[in-house]
Amino acid sequence: MKVTKKMFASYLGIHPTNIKPYYDDYLNELGLNRKYLIVSDIARLDGVTIDYVAGIMGVTISAKADFVPKL
Numbered sequence: 001m002k003v004t005k006k007m008f009a010s011y012l013g014i015h016p017t018n019i020k021p022y023y024d025d026y027l028n029e030l031g032l033n034r035k036y037l038i039v040s041d042i043a044r045l046d047g048v049t050i051d052y053v054a055g056i057m058g059v060t061i062s063a064k065a066d067f068v069p070k071l
Contacts (some may be wrong), residue, residue: 001038001039001054001059002036002037002038002062003036003037003038003041003042003057004022005019005020006019007057007058007059008022008023008026008037008042008057009058010055010056010057010058011042011056021050023037026041026042028058029045030044030045033070038067039053039054039057039059039061040057040065043068044069044070045070046067048068048069049065050065050066050069051064051065051066
């Protein structure tokens with residue numbers, strides 16, 4: 001699932017107008033060629049489960065994802 005900047009702001013607990021530098025830092029840290037994040041990217045970088053990230057963002061994942069993605 002593609003993560004919007006508004007969803008990412010709710011995950012970090014900051015106002016959406018201030019999210020761009022954080023969003024760009026996650027993209028750079030992961031070394032992604034694409035210009036967007038998905039839920040598993042955030043979980044992988046933070047070392048938490050996909051369900052945890054999705055829960056904070058308020059989205060529903062259709063499958064059980066209670067694992068930490070590998071780097």
